[in-house]
Amino acid sequence: xxxxxxxxxxxxxxxxxxxxxxxxxxxxxxxxxxxxxxxxxxxxxxxxxxxxxxxxxxxxxxxxxxxxxxxxxxxxxxxxxxxxxxxxxxxxxxxxxxxxxxxxxxxxxxxxxxxxxxxxxxxxxxxxxxxxxxxxxxxxxxxxxxxxxxxxxxxxxxxxxxxxxxxxxxxxxxxxxxxxxxxxxxxxxxxxxxxxxxxxxxxxxxxxxxxxxxxxxxxxxxxxxxxxxxxxxxxxxxxxxxxxxxxxxxxxxxxxxxxxxxxxxxxxxxxxxxxxxxxxxxxxxxxxxxxxxxxxxxxxxxxxxxxxxxxxxxxxxxxxxxxxxxxxxxxxxxxxxxxxxxxx
Amino acid sequence: xxxxxxxxxxxxxxxxxxxxxxxxxxxxxxxxxxxxxxxxxxxxxxxxxxxxxxxxxxxxxxxxxxxxxxxxxxxxxxxxxxxxxxxxxxxxxxxxxxxxxxxxxxxxxxxxxxxxxxxxxxxxxxxxxxxxxxxxxxxxxxxxxxxxxxxxxxxxxxxxxxxxxxxxxxxxxxxxxxxxxxxxxxxxxxxxxxxxxxxxxxxxxxxxxxxxxxxxxxxxxxxxxxxxxxxxxxxxxxxxxxxxxxxxxxxxxxxxxxxxxxx
Ligand SMILES: Nc1ncnc2c1ncn2[C@@H]1O[C@H](COP(=O)(O)OP(=O)(O)OP(=O)(O)O)[C@@H](O)[C@H]1O
Ligand SMILES: [Mg+2]
Numbered sequence: 017x018x019x020x021x022x023x024x025x026x027x028x029x030x031x032x033x034x035x036x037x038x039x040x041x042x043x044x045x046x047x048x049x050x051x052x053x054x055x056x057x058x059x060x061x062x063x064x065x066x067x068x069x070x071x072x073x074x075x076x077x078x079x080x081x082x083x084x085x086x087x088x089x090x091x092x093x094x095x096x097x098x099x100x101x102x103x104x105x106x107x108x109x110x111x112x113x114x115x116x117x118x119x120x121x122x123x124x125x126x127x128x129x130x131x132x133x134x135x136x137x138x139x140x141x142x143x144x145x146x147x148x149x150x151x152x153x154x155x156x157x158x159x160x161x162x163x164x165x166x167x168x169x170x171x172x173x174x175x176x177x178x179x180x181x182x183x184x185x186x187x188x189x190x191x192x193x194x195x196x197x198x199x200x201x202x203x204x205x206x207x208x209x210x211x212x213x214x215x216x217x218x219x220x221x222x223x224x225x226x227x228x229x230x231x232x233x234x235x236x237x238x239x240x241x242x243x244x245x246x247x248x249x250x251x252x253x254x255x256x257x258x259x260x261x262x263x264x265x266x267x268x269x270x271x272x273x274x275x276x277x278x279x280x281x282x283x284x285x286x287x288x289x290x291x292x293x294x295x296x297x298x299x300x301x302x303x304x305x306x307x308x309x310x311x312x313x314x315x316x317x318x319x320x321x322x323x324x325x326x327x328x329x330x331x332x333x334x335x336x337x338x339x340x341x342x343x344x345x346x347x348x349x350x351x352x353x354x355x356x357x358x359x360x
Numbered sequence: 361x362x363x364x365x366x367x368x369x370x371x372x373x374x375x376x377x378x379x380x381x382x383x384x385x386x387x388x389x390x391x392x393x394x395x396x397x398x399x400x401x402x403x404x405x406x407x408x409x410x411x412x413x414x415x416x417x418x419x420x421x422x423x424x425x426x427x428x429x430x431x432x433x434x435x436x437x438x439x440x441x442x443x444x445x446x447x448x449x450x451x452x453x454x455x456x457x458x459x460x461x462x463x464x465x466x467x468x469x470x471x472x473x474x475x476x477x478x479x480x481x482x483x484x485x486x487x488x489x490x491x492x493x494x495x496x497x498x499x500x501x502x503x504x505x506x507x508x509x510x511x512x513x514x515x516x517x518x519x520x521x522x523x524x525x526x527x528x529x530x531x532x533x534x535x536x537x538x539x540x541x542x543x544x545x546x547x548x549x550x551x552x553x554x555x556x557x558x559x560x561x562x563x564x565x566x567x568x569x570x571x572x573x574x575x576x577x578x579x580x581x582x583x584x585x586x587x588x589x590x591x592x593x594x595x596x597x598x599x600x601x602x603x604x605x606x607x608x609x610x611x612x613x614x615x616x617x618x619x620x621x622x623x
Contacts, residue, residue: 243463
């Protein structure tokens with residue numbers, strides 16, 4: 017029948033299209049290009065030591081990028097995620113050094129603070145229906161002020177330090193901020209956390225009911241509600257997930273450096289978003305991949321360290337950041353056109 | 361046999377606007393009741409009463425022979441009355457199988473069930489089977505719904521309603537935005553649903569879409585029923601002219617002919 021031939025004509029480009037619209041595609045191509053480029057510039061970069069070196073910034077950035085990717089697939093942004101890593105670190109170090117808390121207990125307190133911030137972000141977004149960009153810009157500024165104000169009031173300086181001497185430090189450091197030696201090269205434990213978070217996020221997103229709901233609330237919230245998806249709960253949970261990731265990263269960094277600056281994490285929020293976008297997340301929600309975001313973080317780890325290995329000025333990193341964002345967004349827009357194209 | 365749905369002289373007013381008055385209709389198992397009428401005739405108002413969005417101001421509404429008063433669409437759905445609206449409630453970027461099960465995902469077997477795991481293999485298989493059973497040939501249930509044609513999307517929505525236990529399917533102008541071929545596709549699935557024993561309420565402007573699948577035809581004009589006809593009682597031409605108001609159509613034809621013919 018004519019109807020059937022009409023449909024078959026679309027079947028073949030459909031298969032090619034499916035391959036092209038893997039959300040991770042852009043980040044995989046980008047990672048290969050960036051790796052090849054810096055490998056050509058510097059032999060250290062492609063050595064095992066070099067890899068261990070650039071996987072380190074990739075891992076902490078990656079944990080955040082994966083959580084932000086989930087949130088963006090759910091149709092929201094979080095600008096307070098970067099500064100929240102600083103808040104969690106400050107809470108941890110302050111309680112452990114000035115109040116004499118055990119490091120583990122201080123970390124739990126940091127987690128409680130983070131989840132509360134995430135809950136408030138989420139509640140404000142679903143209740144007020146304001147764009148999350150604005151709501152979290154508000155919490156971003158408030159946290160920035162709190163971090164500085166409280167730190168200064170307590171210490172008279174803009175940092176808290178001395179975590180090394182707190183009770184429970186060695187155990188916590190081994191779990192979150194230690195290294196494992198593989199073939200003579202030390203790799204940060206954070207890399208394992210990053211891999212675990214990516215795997216967990218991927219499983220939740222693709223293999224659970226909650227994951228299906230995340231795609232749905234980001235794709236079309238009205239339609240999702242109409243079939244009984246608890247959209248508000250899903251969004252609040254996503255903000256709390258992002259906050260939980262900020263706590264993990266903030267704790268890792270605090271344990272590693274044993275001190276936290278009051279302005280820690282500021283400016284990182286955009287890098288998380290950019291890594292997620294490079295990994296295939298659409299700014300409009302409903303589409304993306306945690307694996308893509310993790311690879312987006314690898315690109316940034318490579319660029320961050322590669323620029324140093326190549327002996328260039330670190331200022332070029334910002335240029336690189338902007339160029340990657342533009343390229344990734346343009347590529348994503350094409351993808352969306354393909355995927356959402358409506359035939360009649 | 362008691363009809364699945366029946367309305368007796370139902371009416372609905374919005375403030376001073378009488379949207380519907382004294383409309384009686386029936387929907388049988390395995391039967392298609394077409395509701396026809398011009399713009400503003402009250403078609404959508406009638407199906408909103410059937411699907412539980414509005415409660416009628418007068419008259420009675422019976423499901424399986426017993427009078428009901430639905431407070432929400434959910435209550436109607438629980439009685440097996442599913443409505444597929446023009447805007448479908450589907451998510452364009454999500455795959456066909458994810459859309460099919462959205463909100464009613466089959467839980468995983470095994471330990472991940474407790475963690476909210478979702479049986480992806482079963483979902484894909486059931487979606488594919490269920491679509492095939494309706495005669496819908498979608499090669500790839502992994503493709504995003506946004507890449508389907510309007511008719512295919514309409515069909516997936518129908519298949520989903522059938523799978524989740526609908527006994528009555530209400531379709532509000534499912535063919536109005538579609539071309540001839542795609543409308544044919546949807547009409548075929550309406551016939552499929554009917555053959556599986558569902559009662560179908562099919563709203564349309566177009567008598568050419570209604571006539572081939574319909575068993576009964578309810579004509580609405582300015583909120584009032586012009587009568588419910590069985591297929592044996594009315595021919596296609598009669599239906600068309602009743603719908604358009606026969607005299608008006610003759611006049612229109614006459615007018616068009618004069619302007620068309622160069623002198
Ligand atoms: N919520 C409402 N409030 C006030 N008036 C309404 C409301 N809903 C419908 N009406 C009126 O009731 C009348 C019937 O409307 P209805 O939507 O049922 O028509 P319809 O047959 O579905 O038309 P169409 O073919 O254009 O979809 C119209 O005059 C409309 O303005
Ligand atoms: Mg209508």
